[in-house]
Amino acid sequence: MDLLHRNIKFVTTADGVRIAYWELGAGVPVMVIHSWNISHVELEWTVPSIASFYAALSERYRVIKLDPRGHGLSDKSIFDRGVSDSGAQLGLTTEDAGLDIAAVAGACALERFVLMAVGSQGPAAIEFAARHPERLIGLVLCDTVDKIASSYLGVALETLAAMSEIEADSGVPVAVAMFDRAAPGDELEAWAALERANRPVGRRVTANIRAMMEWDASSLLGAVATPTLILSSRNPNIDFLAEAQKLAAGIPNSQLRRVNGTFAPYAADRSEVLGAMADFLGTRIRPEAATIASDRSDFRTVVFTDVVGSTELLERVGDQDGRSAMRTVERLVVDAAVDHGGRVVKHLGDGSLISFGSNSNALAFAVALQRQITGPVWIRIGMAAGEPIQEDDDIHGAVVSQASRVADLGSAGEVIVADSVRQLALGKGYTFERVGEVSLKGFSQPTTVWKVT
Numbered sequence: 001m002d003l004l005h006r007n008i009k010f011v012t013t014a015d016g017v018r019i020a021y022w023e024l025g026a027g028v029p030v031m032v033i034h035s036w037n038i039s040h041v042e043l044e045w046t047v048p049s050i051a052s053f054y055a056a057l058s059e060r061y062r063v064i065k066l067d068p069r070g071h072g073l074s075d076k077s078i079f080d081r082g083v084s085d086s087g088a089q090l091g092l093t094t095e096d097a098g099l100d101i102a103a104v105a106g107a108c109a110l111e112r113f114v115l116m117a118v119g120s121q122g123p124a125a126i127e128f129a130a131r132h133p134e135r136l137i138g139l140v141l142c143d144t145v146d147k148i149a150s151s152y153l154g155v156a157l158e159t160l161a162a163m164s165e166i167e168a169d170s171g172v173p174v175a176v177a178m179f180d181r182a183a184p185g186d187e188l189e190a191w192a193a194l195e196r197a198n199r200p201v202g203r204r205v206t207a208n209i210r211a212m213m214e215w216d217a218s219s220l221l222g223a224v225a226t227p228t229l230i231l232s233s234r235n236p237n238i239d240f241l242a243e244a245q246k247l248a249a250g251i252p253n254s255q256l257r258r259v260n261g262t263f264a265p266y267a268a269d270r271s272e273v274l275g276a277m278a279d280f281l282g283t284r285i286r287p288e289a290a291t292i293a294s295d296r297s298d299f300r301t302v303v304f305t306d307v308v309g310s311t312e313l314l315e316r317v318g319d320q321d322g323r324s325a326m327r328t329v330e331r332l333v334v335d336a337a338v339d340h341g342g343r344v345v346k347h348l349g350d351g352s353l354i355s356f357g358s359n360s361n362a363l364a365f366a367v368a369l370q371r372q373i374t375g376p377v378w379i380r381i382g383m384a385a386g387e388p389i390q391e392d393d394d395i396h397g398a399v400v401s402q403a404s405r406v407a408d409l410g411s412a413g414e415v416i417v418a419d420s421v422r423q424l425a426l427g428k429g430y431t432f433e434r435v436g437e438v439s440l441k442g443f444s445q446p447t448t449v450w451k452v453t
Contacts, residue, residue, distance in 0.1 A: 008041050008073060011107035013099040015091070020073035021066035025058030028137065029110050032065045033101065035119030036212070037160075038194045041065060047190045049183075049266045056270060060278070061114075063402065066104045068097060068121070070208065071198055079204050088211040089204070093273040093449075097124035098131070114281065118265065120153050126217035129226045131334050133252060133344050138281060139228040143235075143266040145243045147216040147249065152238055154213060161209040181237035182263035221250030225343035225355075228254035229280040231264040231273060238262075255280065301362035301385045301421060302399050303342070303354040304407040305333055305369070307316050308378045310350035317376075325377045326350060332372050340365040345395055351379070351407075355395055359385055359424040366415045367452065373413070374402035382407025384418040400441075405440040406449055415452040422450045 007022045032054075037224040038044065045051045057063050067074040078091035082278040101124075105113060114137050117125030122144030129139045130208060145151040156332070217285055228251045232244035232293050249255040257276040261268030305327055307313070314322040326349075333352045337344050340361045345353040356362035366381045373379055386399030402418055410416040422432050440447050 002390045006355055011103045013103040015099055017069045017078060018075035019066055019069060019100050019103055021064060023064045023108060025062045027061045030061045030063050030116055031113050032116045033125060035120040035121060036068045036071045038191060039040050039067050040194060040198050041067050042073060043194055043197055047187060047194055049187055053266050056274060064104060064108055066100060069100055083207045086210060087207055088214055089207040094124045094127045094213040094215050094217060098128045101128050112137050114138045114140060117144055118142045119144055120148060120212060122146060123215040123217035126220055126224060130220040130223040130338050133225045134227045134346055137228045141247060142231045143233050146218045146221055146247060149213045151243055157209045157212060162208045174425040182267060185265050222341055223338040224251045229276060230254055230256045231276060232256060232258050233261050233264045233268050234258055235262045258276060299387050301356045301359045301383060302388060302403040303362055303366060304351060304382045304403045305379050306351040306407045308380055308412040329379060330375050334367060338366050359421060360428050363425055363430055370413055370415060378412035380407055380410030380412060381415045382410060383421045385420040385424055401442055409449060417450050417452060419448040
């Protein structure tokens with residue numbers, strides 16, 4: 001197979017780090033983020049199992065593969081930023097990894113895409129999915145975890161850190177066979193060579209590993225609204241299944257598929273991996289998928305946020321500055337929703353639609369968000385409770401329309417709720433001021449609405 005180094009491109013992240021990536025194929029975009037120690041956008045094409053997987057995947061989808069910051073061909077200047085008090089490398093958090101993903105998505109003009117995370121990149125992918133649901137079609141997690149420190153990956157990394165300390169002190173290279181339980185038997189040396197070529201120099205590897213050991217997205221599992229496929233290899237030497245079951249139990253809209261082999265997706269049965277992805281992505285992109293899901297209803301508290309005077313804001317400060325200010329509000333919405341167990345269904349330009357399984361959490365979210373908004377952009381919030389129709393990742397129905405209409409009644413800084421929300425909040429410590437009975441467009445009966453005080 002020809003090496004694809006001629007196709008390697010670079011993009012600079014929001015914090016000034018150059019990220020290497022390549023893209024190949026056509027169709028639904030699938031971005032792959034791979035374990036840092038064997039991610040190398042050029043040399044990984046010399047490993048037969050990895051190269052053949054990418055070739056097969058690109059026959060079906062538009063594949064984008066990046067090197068995480070500090071590894072492979074990506075910028076290693078982060079190692080000049082020093083370390084934290086714990087000895088962890090600065091600039092190597094899950095949030096920083098999200099900047100890498102966002103930069104490559106921007107460079108490839110991806111509005112929405114599938115994010116595939118392999119090995120140690122699981123926590124970064126889970127956090128990105130929780131905080132940017134509007135960006136993803138689907139999430140694919142391959143033999144990965146939500147928390148590095150307490151997993152089999154943590155044990156492997158601790159071993160590597162200890163051996164690297166010995167190497168740094170003695171100056172004698174330490175032979176590390178990290179992949180004897182995951183890589184194909186006839187490729188063990190190729191995988192080990194890839195790891196050695198990709199390893200940070202000297203004690204940098206220890207700081208790098210300590211940073212990775214802090215990666216923990218376990219508290220965000222319930223906030224992942226993106227449909228998720230979890231691939232778990234039937235490896236007799238590593239208990240991938242226990243971690244996969246934890247992910248499946250924690251992510252609401254997820255499915256678990258076992259595949260034969262030792263490490264998904266590279267050293268697993270190729271037809272099983274591609275078949276699982278085809279089944280999964282087929283339900284996400286087929287036009288008939290909405291019809292299949294259209295009869296699903298679950299009780300939800302629906303929340304609309306709306307920027308007050310968005311048109312006037314754009315006229316006053318200009319499109320670029322105005323949109324930047326509104327993006328700041330969107331980030332606050334996402335962070336508050338994640339903190340309170342909600343799902344951002346979509347952003348609407350000058351507002352957002354959020355869904356909560358808990359009415360109390362929805363109210364806590366609204367109050368907390370309004371306290372964080374300090375201008376120059378101000379929002380009003382409307383809420384209603386009921387059973388929306390769920391179509392793929394979106395929600396529709398009377399309760400959604402009602403929440404939108406209720407939001408229109410508020411002023412800057414206010415939270416206005418339909419009576420259904422107030423009734424569910426009885427005894428929960430919230431106080432309300434009656435606004436009155438109002439006629440909402442599209443509703444034949446008057447609606448009693450309240451202001452949260």
